[in-house]
Amino acid sequence: MSKFTPRIIAFYCSNCASSAATVSEGMKKALPDNVKMVHVPCSGRVEILHLLKPFEEGADGVYVAGCQTDSCQYVSGISKATRRVAHVKGMLEAMGIEPERIEVFNLGAGKGGAFVDIALEMTEKLRALGPVMPA
Amino acid sequence: MIVAKQKTIQELIEMVQPFQKVLVAGCKGCVTVCNVGGAKEVAILASALRIAAKREGRELMVGEHTLERQCDPEYVAELEGFVDDYEAVISIACGVGPQFISEQYPSIRVFPGVNTQFMGGAEAHGVWSERCAGCGTCVVHYFGGLCPIARCSKSLLNGPCGGSDSGKCEISKEVDCIWDIIVRRMMDQNRLSELIEFKPPKSWTTARDGGPRKMIREELVE
Numbered sequence: 344m345s346k347f348t349p350r351i352i353a354f355y356c357s358n359c360a361s362s363a364a365t366v367s368e369g370m371k372k373a374l375p376d377n378v379k380m381v382h383v384p385c386s387g388r389v390e391i392l393h394l395l396k397p398f399e400e401g402a403d404g405v406y407v408a409g410c411q412t413d414s415c416q417y418v419s420g421i422s423k424a425t426r427r428v429a430h431v432k433g434m435l436e437a438m439g440i441e442p443e444r445i446e447v448f449n450l451g452a453g454k455g456g457a458f459v460d461i462a463l464e465m466t467e468k469l470r471a472l473g474p475v476m477p478a
Numbered sequence: 479m480i481v482a483k484q485k486t487i488q489e490l491i492e493m494v495q496p497f498q499k500v501l502v503a504g505c506k507g508c509v510t511v512c513n514v515g516g517a518k519e520v521a522i523l524a525s526a527l528r529i530a531a532k533r534e535g536r537e538l539m540v541g542e543h544t545l546e547r548q549c550d551p552e553y554v555a556e557l558e559g560f561v562d563d564y565e566a567v568i569s570i571a572c573g574v575g576p577q578f579i580s581e582q583y584p585s586i587r588v589f590p591g592v593n594t595q596f597m598g599g600a601e602a603h604g605v606w607s608e609r610c611a612g613c614g615t616c617v618v619h620y621f622g623g624l625c626p627i628a629r630c631s632k633s634l635l636n637g638p639c640g641g642s643d644s645g646k647c648e649i650s651k652e653v654d655c656i657w658d659i660i661v662r663r664m665m666d667q668n669r670l671s672e673l674i675e676f677k678p679p680k681s682w683t684t685a686r687d688g689g690p691r692k693m694i695r696e697e698l699v700e
Contacts, residue, residue: 390518392522395529437491438487
């Protein structure tokens with residue numbers, strides 16, 4: 344039996360999350376192939392449309408990886424991203440789509456392990472939920 | 479500006495459920511400024527409608543177009559030539575927009591995508607509040623530049639009432655008592671005595687109570 348592999352789009356900021364990504368490379372921890380990373384200057388740049396488009400184009404889940412709330416390079420970027428993700432969760436729910444398909448994560452710059460772990464965590468969660476669109 | 483609020487996604491999905499070709503029409507006027515009906519919101523709504531349709535396994539083609547303004551016929555005419563490709567239009571302009579589209583293209587089904595709220599301004603980013611009730615006879619100069627018609631819950635001209643409590647209105651602790659602010663403003667301007675003068679009952683004939691309104695400026699009419 345073929346195992347469903349969810350397609351995931353992950354936005355990650357060029358500050359804490361990017362540093363965590365570099366650390367994860369040093370740790371030889373690889374991201375799963377089903378997670379496509381989109382590098383943004385700050386998680387605050389990720390707008391509602393950016394979070395919706397992947398679903399329109401066939402992604403099964405989306406997440407934003409940004410700084411800790413008290414150490415955002417641009418002060419409020421991650422807070423904005425968190426509020427936008429919450430808004431999109433509401434929109435997805437209104438469309439009959441599980442809101443857990445979109446999440447936001449706060450990463451410390453040295454958390455290379457966590458950078459990969461959240462990708463694996465999302466993959467497992469979405470695998471359990473199944474494809475977002477009917478076959 | 480005219481401030482509006484988006485209808486719920488469920489409501490909009492249900493509105494256009496029977497159609498397979500839908501145009502989302504935005505407006506670059508007030509609703510762009512209050513972040514509810516501009517090009518960005520057109521793209522978001524169009525994307526949401528496509529996702530919802532895909533999820534339900536329905537065919538749905540959603541077009542996107544943002545007009546310069548939906549309250550001027552010459553801009554509504556921008557839709558000429560392609561509006562007929564759609565079975566329905568969702569206008570996310572204020573309540574004027576869907577009517578102007580409907581008047582110009584009577585055969586097309588037009589749906590309002592927003593609920594028009596009030597004439598107001600931005601207090602802060604993401605926060606808007608009412609400032610004008612469009613009563614047709616502006617009196618703010620009597621009240622320190624503030625409007626008791628729009629901003630007093632009772633539209634009192636001889637306020638405050640007994641429901642003013644520590645600067646808040648009795649209807650809600652979230653609502654400022656405008657009469658409290660007016661009195662303080664008039665004190666600051668050394669004009670408090672003017673508030674003692676009785677303001678006679680207002681004629682509402684220039685407001686909506688006088689029926690649908692129209693304005694004609696002869697010097698501009700072609």
